[in-house]
Amino acid sequence: MQITGQMLIGQSSVQGHKKAIRALNPATNEYLQPEFLGGDQQHVDQAVALAWQAFDDYRAMGNESRAVFLETIADEILALGDSLVERAMAETGLPQARIEGERGRTMGQLRMFASVVRMGKFLDARIDPALPERAPLPRADLRFQKIPLGPVAVFGASNFPLAFSVAGGDTASALAAGCPVVVKAHSAHPGTSELVGRAIQQAVKKCQMPEGVFSLLFGAGADVGGALVAHPHIKAVGFTGSRSGGVALMNIAANRPEPIPVYAEMSSINPVFIMSNKLAAEAKAVASGFVASLAMGAGQFCTNPGLVVVMDGPDCEAFLQQVAEETQALGTQTMLSPGIYQAYCEGVNSLTEHDGVSLLAQSASSDLPNQCQAHVFVTQAKTFLADKGLEGEVFGSTSLVIKCQSLEEYRQLAEHFEGQLTITIQMNDADSDAVKALLPVFERKAGRLLCNGYPTGVEVCQAMVHGGPFPATSDSRSTSVGSAAIERFLRPVCYQDFPASLLPSSVRDDNPLTIPQLVDSKLKLA
Amino acid sequence: MQITGQMLIGQSSVQGHKKAIRALNPATNEYLQPEFLGGDQQHVDQAVALAWQAFDDYRAMGNESRAVFLETIADEILALGDSLVERAMAETGLPQARIEGERGRTMGQLRMFASVVRMGKFLDARIDPALPERAPLPRADLRFQKIPLGPVAVFGASNFPLAFSVAGGDTASALAAGCPVVVKAHSAHPGTSELVGRAIQQAVKKCQMPEGVFSLLFGAGADVGGALVAHPHIKAVGFTGSRSGGVALMNIAANRPEPIPVYAEMSSINPVFIMSNKLAAEAKAVASGFVASLAMGAGQFCTNPGLVVVMDGPDCEAFLQQVAEETQALGTQTMLSPGIYQAYCEGVNSLTEHDGVSLLAQSASSDLPNQCQAHVFVTQAKTFLADKGLEGEVFGSTSLVIKCQSLEEYRQLAEHFEGQLTITIQMNDADSDAVKALLPVFERKAGRLLCNGYPTGVEVCQAMVHGGPFPATSDSRSTSVGSAAIERFLRPVCYQDFPASLLPSSVRDDNPLTIPQLVDSKLKLA
Known part of the structure; x- marks a missing residue:
């Protein structure tokens, strides 16, 4: 063709x-x-x-x-x-x-x-x-x-x-x-x-x-x-x-x-909430999963994990150390276009220059054009909550880790976030009560909630929701x-006292389309 | 109380x-x-x-x-x-x-x-x-x-x-x-x-x-x-x-x-399309049904039949004569408020003064306050199509009969109308082909289509649609x-890899709410 x-x-x-x-090859x-x-x-x-x-x-x-x-x-x-x-x-x-x-x-x-x-x-x-x-x-x-x-x-x-x-x-x-x-x-x-x-x-x-x-x-x-x-x-x-x-x-x-x-x-920054017991038990595995999700496709996904919420302390340090090591080991990847690459660099620079944010790690650099260099930054919950600017999406492999001093800060962050496509929960059984208390907030904030996975990867199926409150989507x-x-793309129409010969086939008594019908308030399968 | x-x-x-x-009794x-x-x-x-x-x-x-x-x-x-x-x-x-x-x-x-x-x-x-x-x-x-x-x-x-x-x-x-x-x-x-x-x-x-x-x-x-x-x-x-x-x-x-x-x-003016064979067979009955619907509750319904589309000719004259007689025989009814009564009078005056519109009949008048006097006006399809102003809703017992010279004018009118809550079809078997040709237009224009009824009366049930394209509704x-x-008032949420203990009861495997579930692409009743 x-x-x-x-x-x-x-x-x-x-x-x-x-x-x-004019189309452009961003790799060259x-x-x-x-x-x-x-x-x-x-x-x-x-x-x-x-x-x-x-x-x-x-x-x-x-x-x-x-x-x-x-x-x-x-x-x-x-x-x-x-x-x-x-x-x-x-x-x-x-x-x-x-x-x-x-x-x-x-x-x-x-x-x-x-x-x-x-x-x-x-x-x-x-x-x-x-x-x-x-x-x-x-x-x-x-x-x-x-x-x-x-x-x-x-x-x-x-x-x-x-x-x-x-x-x-x-x-x-x-x-x-x-x-x-x-x-x-x-x-x-x-x-x-x-x-x-x-x-x-x-x-x-x-x-x-x-x-x-x-x-x-x-x-x-x-x-x-x-x-x-x-x-x-x-x-x-x-x-x-x-x-x-x-x-x-x-x-x-x-x-x-x-x-x-x-x-x-x-726009979505897809927060990942790491619960304390999970972190204590599996800090390294959680870190590896996170970096893999962050790096995938140069982070050019609507579901890229742009924020990580974690409890400050020794387990957090172990997690961050592993994240740093794995991020530094990443290669670069070609971004989709010079415009996207440019916007990515500006987003990274703005985080780099932010007084309340520190750089944890970055991946190797490259002389090739439009190469995404992964970055992970760290800040404190108080800093994040005080600056709406930190909630902007950086499209690409960059994430901001937010250290919390209490579960109450987890809750404050969840309430503070704008609408999201996804919220991810890293948890184990011992975290159940804490997660239960946060779930109603998560439900109000996102279209998809994940346990112990990462938000990249959107299955095409009956139960998928790739949506969420504004600004994740407009609706x-x-x-x-x-x-x-x-x-x-549908709207309902009602047909009152129509002769059978004029009825749409979907609502005929003999159900020629063999579809589910709600007949006299009872759902009937085909 | x-x-x-x-x-x-x-x-x-x-x-x-x-x-x-301050509440006011509009009757006094x-x-x-x-x-x-x-x-x-x-x-x-x-x-x-x-x-x-x-x-x-x-x-x-x-x-x-x-x-x-x-x-x-x-x-x-x-x-x-x-x-x-x-x-x-x-x-x-x-x-x-x-x-x-x-x-x-x-x-x-x-x-x-x-x-x-x-x-x-x-x-x-x-x-x-x-x-x-x-x-x-x-x-x-x-x-x-x-x-x-x-x-x-x-x-x-x-x-x-x-x-x-x-x-x-x-x-x-x-x-x-x-x-x-x-x-x-x-x-x-x-x-x-x-x-x-x-x-x-x-x-x-x-x-x-x-x-x-x-x-x-x-x-x-x-x-x-x-x-x-x-x-x-x-x-x-x-x-x-x-x-x-x-x-x-x-x-x-x-x-x-x-x-x-x-x-x-x-806003909806709820057009009633009277088909020729129905009119030839039952002009008087159609007229009686129409006037009863028009008069109901002083016409203060979103589904009041504000427009009637009819084919010009002797059957039309018989229809109009009956409409005139029954309208003149109506009493007045108290409207909901002086503001609504005032707006009604202004709407009626504007039709009365319109060069292309003639008054067919009005009901008796009354010296009591805020009394709705029913009015029926007549115009030609060409006149109506040329003046967007004639499509405004007059809230109360007033209707405008539009005489057509051809079925093509029925179609032009249907395409010309703004979105409606209802469209009514008065028809019999001999009108079926003509109606079939118009139905796709009607579906595009209204939330509810009625055969041989009148739009007033909105059943509260599973299959009702009281809605329609703008400006009938905003959505x-x-x-x-x-x-x-x-x-x-609902939005979807997806739960990915949730432990059973955290799942909402609606999507648990044991279906404790006994509700319909779509499981693995198959609809299952409770």
């Missing part, structure tokens, strides 16, 4: 004419070919008009067709073969195993949503049969299902060029819900984006879907991104990226004549990973 | 000191005793601090305790006896049968949410067991449940002094979800609000709930309402009222440091009536 630099609007390939985006700082000329308002209008035109037809297709479409996208991505892996490696500096693993995750995610669509639980079908004899008033026949919101704008993330990008979780869940998707490609991996976009375009054709069900645009955020979110026929937004970027989209969406939901996954009622992500 | 004019903050009665609210324009002195920021802070303090304790209580609490509120409302009915009648001008019916609805709603809590489907429990042998990476044990968002601010509506007010659907669903509630009473029925508030206060005491689980404040929107929505410990808002009021709250909520969801049910993903209303 050739990379042409063109946008994909429905089944057409369209050349932009705004400022060119060399530009890659071709150029991707940016789109403008007119391209946004074309793509959204096609999406709007496709919407009623697409959502009318049966769940089975939609499931097959999602599976076909997975097949077409695999069919891109090595060219996809090579381009993604070149555009991101990520190693082959990681890109291949991410490709598998992306395909698995599409297939999971196919199974979610077939299962039909997401339709939340409900039937309250008529009660014509009820006094004083009869009850009408009332039926309920969820339908898709409408065309969705998806913004690819820089740090997962496949799994959170053109055919990533937002696209997969929106298509599964029955929503056409218009993607604005992330400018850091435009070639990868075009390849994946062409795979989806091919799947649209093979499955005879309405062409507007998918389009891919290039361009600057202010031109294409803002215009997309403001377009009256866009009905929801999926975004993974920076806090400032997410908040900007939230503001555009809230100020439209018709406000729309924005699902922005933004704590949702998740952007896992099957519940489909619920972001 | 005495009405004191005091606010209820937890278990305390507190006198305000801002401008007094006479003020009622006592005065209700408004609260200020300090009272908001006290009530929200108590709510925040109560939150973790309240949500930790078992589902059964919560269900009994909701049932006890219903009992305590009934125990208020005639004093509640009389005060509500005096403050609203609504007749006794309506108030008693609404009391039954309010109690039934609380009891329905008790059963919803016991059933536990709302927790959406999910279990993905660990797969330690999976290659290349094992899967952790992952479990998922929904937890409450936090304290909720509820704004009572003027038109349902019981069912959409202090102990109405927003309060019932928020308490059911596990959220403490702070109500800002509607200034049109403060005595009714205090009585119901005291019933809840009594139930809190009897059930030994933490006192902060409920508070009731009086005051101006700008003082108390705005401060409530802006308070950092308020995590969601329920509102039923005007579009301008709802949008104001949406703006406050979106501009907080931590934005929060607002569920505002605002089309939800309903404010029916069991799904509980979902507005």
Whole structure:
């Protein structure tokens, strides 16, 4: 498959004419070919008009067709073969195993949503049969299902060029819900984006879907991104990226004549609370697990463990010594882009220069471009609590260890933190009572709580929550990973006294979709 | 039970000191005793601090305790006896049968949410067991449940002094979800609000709930309402009222440091589409049903049929003649307040003076105060489509009949309408094909679609949707009536590799709550 630099609007390939985006290999700082000329308002209008035109037809297709479409996208991505892996490696500096693993995750995610669509639980079908004899008033026949919101704008993330990008979780869940998707490609991996976009375009054709069900645009955020979110026929937004970027989209969406939901996954520092008995028993193992999680992927994960809360004392010193040794032994890793590398260096410098923070250890340095040097800093709970600035996310392999003098400081810290994607608890049985007392606070603060693991690694499954209170996300009622992500793009509709011939199949008495239905307040399996 | 004019903050009665609210009997324009002195920021802070303090304790209580609490509120409302009915009648001008019916609805709603809590489907429990042998990476044990968002601010509506007010659907669903509630009473029925508030206060005491689980404040929107929505410990808002009021709250909520969801049910004109074959067969019956729905409760419903779409021709003339006769035969009815009456008169005047609109009929007039005189106006589809101003809601018994020259104009109108709570279809079998073609548009535009009924009358049940796209509501993903209303106040949390002793009971293997669980991607009943 050739990379042409063109946008994909429905089944057409369209050349932009705004400022060119150029992909860069962060491992060499060399530009890659071709150029991707940016789109403008007119391209946004074309793509959204096609999406709007496709919407009623697409959502009318049966769940089975939609499931097959999602599976076909997975097949077409695999069919891109090595060219996809090579381009993604070149555009991101990520190693082959990681890109291949991410490709598998992306395909698995599409297939999971196919199974979610077939299962039909997401339709939340409900039937309250008529009660014509009820006094004083009869009850009408009332039926309920969820339908898709409408065309969705998806913004690819820089740090997962496949799994959170053109055919990533937002696209997969929106298509599964029955929503056409218009993607604005992330400018850091435009070639990868075009390849994946062409795979989806091919799947649209093979499955005879309405062409507007998918389009891919290039361009600057202010031109294409803002215009997309403001377009009256866009009905929801999926975004993974920076806090400032997410908040900007939230503001555009809230100020439209018709406000729309924005699902922005933004900023999280993922505190790890190490409990005292665990630390006394396994200081070295906890340290090793932490450093491994910190170093993974140059720390370029939303779930990177950016804070560690630990009780001061001799066990803490043993832990810190092990962390220091293992951190110093780490090599450097190429970061995703010069911009991310630059921001990382600034974050590290700001911690280095902070009076109340000391550097515990750093990894080796390197003369290669855009190399992430891991850093671990240490501070006191009192210092942290007094300075909101210390809570900012440093995107990359840097973490701040906070020494506490009491469990009360653990609690104060937990209450002090902004909303998080994850909170991790390192504990053993003897810590149970202390953890029980903290759990209600943790639940209020994060979308996922982990015991004795590390937050990196986000399983794609039914029970995953990759979400959390602001600023972790713009909408704590949702998740952007896992099957519940489909619920972001649905709304309920009630059908009152409809003749059987006009009822949606999800709420028919004979249940032709063989899905769960809540009938007369009783849940019935298919 | 005495009405004191005091606010209820937890278990305390507190006198305000801002401008007094005075209840008025709209049937006589006479003020009622006592005065209700408004609260200020300090009272908001006290009530929200108590709510925040109560939150973790309240949500930790078992589902059964919560269900009994909701049932006890219903009992305590009934125990208020005639004093509640009389005060509500005096403050609203609504007749006794309506108030008693609404009391039954309010109690039934609380009891329905008790059963919803016991059933536990709302927790959406999910279990993905660990797969330690999976290659290349094992899967952790992952479990998922929904937890409450936090304290909720509820704004009572003027038109349902019981069912959409202090102990109405927003309060019932928020308490059911596990959220403490702070109500800002509607200034049109403060005595009714205090009585119901005291019933809840009594139930809190009897059930030994933490006192902060409920508070009731009086005051101006700008003082108390705005401060409530802006308070950092308020995590969601329920509102039923005007579009301008709802949008104001949406703006406050979106501009907080931590934005929060607002569920505002605002503005809907509830179009009724009369299909040609139905009209030919039953013009008179359709007219009678329409006028009865229009006249009900002086048209002071969010679901009042404010627009009728009909095909021009002889059947239309028969329909209009019958509508005219029945409208002229209607008596007047007292409206809820002088403010609502004033706004109604202005709305009617604006239609009367519109060049493209003609008056079909009006009901008798009356010299009594605040009397709603029903009006039916007629216009052409072309006129309506050309003037956005004709789509404004006139709150009261007024409707605008739109004559069409083609089915294409039906479609144009449906696409042209803003989001609605309801769309009604009057049809028979011969209209099926025409309706099928319009249904996708109707689904996109409204939360509830009705065949051969009228939109007034909103059943409280599992399958109800009282919601719809903006501006019908601020959030089309939800309903404010029916069991799904509980979902507005929940967010998911994932528990990874938790020891059994720390797991919430909803996701334990032994399922002690006997609720539905999604185990390893298979839905299991209790």
